[in-house]
Amino acid sequence: MGPASCHVDMADIGLRADLAGKVREITSVHVPEGERRKGWATALLNYLGICADRHSVALLLEVKSEGDMRDADLEAFYTRFGFEKFQTNPDVLMVRVPRQ
Ligand SMILES: CC(C)(COP(=O)(O)OP(=O)(O)OC[C@H]1O[C@@H](n2cnc3c(N)ncnc32)[C@H](O)[C@@H]1OP(=O)(O)O)[C@@H](O)C(=O)NCCC(=O)NCCS
Numbered sequence: 001m002g003p004a005s006c007h008v009d010m011a012d013i014g015l016r017a018d019l020a021g022k023v024r025e026i027t028s029v030h031v032p033e034g035e036r037r038k039g040w041a042t043a044l045l046n047y048l049g050i051c052a053d054r055h056s057v058a059l060l061l062e063v064k065s066e067g068d069m070r071d072a073d074l075e076a077f078y079t080r081f082g083f084e085k086f087q088t089n090p091d092v093l094m095v096r097v098p099r100q
Contacts (some may be wrong), residue, residue: 001047004031006042008048011060015086015095019058022098026061036067049096056098060081063092079098 011025026048031040052059061083062074063074075085083094 001038002043003035003047004029006030006044006048014059015058015097021095022056023060024052024057026059028064029061033067041077042080045078049081052096053099058098059096060086061094063094 002087007027009027011023013023014020015023018053029041029042029044048059051057055080061073061078065074068076075094076094078094078096081096082099083096085092087093088093
């Protein structure tokens with residue numbers, strides 16, 4: 001999505017029985033420094049949400065800042081797209097269940 005990028009892979013975690021085999025993990029969410037705060041990550045996350053809903057897939061990600069945003073900022077950011085905290089320790093994991 002423009003300069004915003006990420007990886008999406010199969011994930012194998014027990015969420016809900018009806019989501020078995022239907023969980024994808026998002027990693028490496030990244031926007032180059034000169035392109036940040038222009039809405040590129042927002043556009044990417046909105047697009048991923050639309051795709052996930054269309055395919056009834058849950059999205060999983062680990063909140064781990066690799067830039068200026070604090071982990072708390074990232075949590076608030078992902079919450080905008082329907083992600084909810086799923087695990088706090090040892091890592092913060094957030095999950096977005098598909099909307100009908
Ligand atoms: C996290 C990242 C992908 C966000 O990309 P982005 O394109 O700048 O995000 P957006 O422009 O869509 O900004 C979305 C919101 O995030 C918040 N945000 C962005 N940068 C922020 C910062 N430095 N501090 C606090 N909040 C910030 C703001 O609320 C912003 O919305 P606003 O500009 O309307 O206020 C980017 O900062 C990045 O690549 N960081 C390094 C890699 C990383 O940490 N990835 C996350 C791994 S979990």
